[in-house]
Amino acid sequence: MSQIRVDQLTKRFGSNTIVDELDLTIEEGEFVVLLGPSGCGKTTTLRCLAGLESPEGGTISFGDKVMYGGPKHADVPSHKRNIGMVFQSYALWPHMKVRDNIAYPLKVRRQKDALRSGAVEKAAEMVDCGALLDRYPSQLSGGQQQRVAVARGLVSEPDLVLFDEPLSNLDARLRDQVRTQIHQLHQRLGFSAVFVTHDQSEAFALGDRLAIMKGGKLEQFETPQRVFDEPASDYVAAFIGMGNKLELTRHADGWRTSNGDRIDLGTRSPERGGVEKVTARLRAADLRLHRAAEEVPQGSVLLHATVVTTEFGGRHHDVLVDVDGEKLTLQADTREHGSWLPTAPEGTPVVVSLRPSDVRVFGEDGWAIADSQSPLQVGDTAGANAR
Template sequence: MTSHFAVSGLVKKYGDNTVVDDLDLPIEDGEFLVLLGPSGCGKTTTLRCLAGLETPQGGTISFKDQVVFDAERKLNVPAHKRNIGMVFQSYALWPHMTVRKNIGYPLKVRKMRDALRDGSVDEAARMVDCEGLLDRYPSQLSGGQQQRVAVARGLVSRPDLVLFDEPLSNLDARLRDQVRSQIHQLHRQLGFTAVFVTHDQSEAFALGDRIAIMKAGKIEQYDEPDQVFEFPVSEYVAAFIGMSNRIELRRGQHGWETTKGDAVDLSRAVVRGVPDRGTDAVARLRPDDLLLHAGENEVPSGNVVLHTELVDHEYGGRYYDVTVRSGEDTLMLRTPAGEHGGTLKKSRPGEKMIVSFAPSALRVFADEAGATVDRVSNSAKTRATGRDDAPVIEAEHAGSPS
């Protein structure tokens, strides 16, 4: 596929505060791209620049063969001429208009009279299961219905680019899953190009053809969801995509070990940026990578064993969420209630707990807490330049100290 949409060198400042910092972002035709990151990382500002709702101080934005923004040439195509569809977090429906008129509003603004006459509004309403709501007003709709109407309005004019600004965050969990699934099905059916902003990693993995994880106005990693999930390029990315357990590692006399002194084998771990010589590293892994055991004799062969103390446990029906402490590290795991529920019910904080994990579950990084990593992944560079001259992510091996 060709990168028909592109952001290059984008800079957006508010006073002395740089919110988007020299951002490059190629977007392929028909791609569903997700901008993922915490509040304040610059994802929504980037989306608003694409929409023409914000004016950057630097860079260019291109839609297919048309440059819609160029800071150097002082070119800035207004939002209503960019042929975009927009789905907002707050629905943004006109309260005095019926659903039919809300959906048809983009056609009216663009003076697409034929589309208004040929049933495009009814077709868009059918796509989101709202054909029975066309004569109602927004105040007569539930939150999920309003957001589906907003999606229909964003798609009705068949725009070049559809922009989603955290459209699911105001919905409850059940509706969020339903609307998310509907958006995914619509993209598969219609093949529109989309940029979707969210802070929710589950939404990003479910919807994205590619994910751009942002930090401090830059892209930390840009890749396909499975690559981001399996091979985070930094500790920041690992933490943000669900590797919430952080284990500090030190080089001991006989190899790597935790702050409590438990030995950790890194020969099968994915290690990035840890020097051959040095004293510290950080390992990340997910709660479901940790196993709870009644004793060391139950630990699978080859697993790393941690000797921990119970902090707390919470009942969740078929499972328990368990918090333990290992030296200076606090870790969380989820364990089946049927297997360990009886023991956990009688357990009290401070009791000894045996926990283990497979070394291959670890993603290990140099200990650079708080450091800002200025990095765009190899795949993003390839799309931007047409070259693939950088090495791919590889698993390095770290063993005993040199």
């Protein structure tokens, strides 16, 4: 099928607007992930696509067929939209064997030819459940039940497959396995899909594009690489893992933190034009820990800090440090720091470094500043002003 279009979609519950004039286009064969925290409108959007909720405004079109809205005020029921759904709770019929659960969409749509041609068996084999067809759901593990649910969602070759946080009830190992299987199936079959999650790792792994939602609206709709490299707003940056935050205020001699430390945003610093406050963000993995300033690589930004707390994370330690009153998190390599860091008392002086290119800068309105790729110098620059 061709494009799936959502135009000006609005959904309210009472006086609360959950989806607010949302525009979304899903290309044929595209895997779109709706990403965001609880209450942002992602699941409600999915349910509107499925026909499980009736919006208050806007249109939903599958190719040239209007599913909701339009001049004729269409509202096509769910069972006539040719969709497949995979739910968080598996939603398998407990009194039916696996074979009958997978076959259910074919029977509802009266696709007798598909039933006779072995579509159920083929769908089960796609998810490695061919040997489970004569078992009941109660005889399956959680991972097996979710794979059966995926097979049921794909068996009728729907125009659109909708995934409502299908991995959240699985343990970490099974979550990774089923996620990989969904990704492989999409690569092989090329179905169009919308996948709802609050987990950024799932979103980056599966999505052709990520639709990051806030308050029922799209905050950013881009490829995973573009979202990772160039988050459109402070909200997006924080949600995708840029948890380290420095609030900066413009002074006569440049930018300073709330504690008065001078920060140089470089030659491409925002022009005055009303920009008097910015937020600098970076990821924990972008910070490096050192015991002395002399260890900091040439050209990196250098921060003097003290240790607050340390947690063992396997190949790294998760470290919280204090930089002149600002708390930053980082990951310290166990092989490099494992001999001293676990027993370092609170207040131990350390040095933190970062690459200027890893920093992103956002204005007071929360949106990225166009020249946020510019170098950022905080305190000293290694090799120039090391103390």
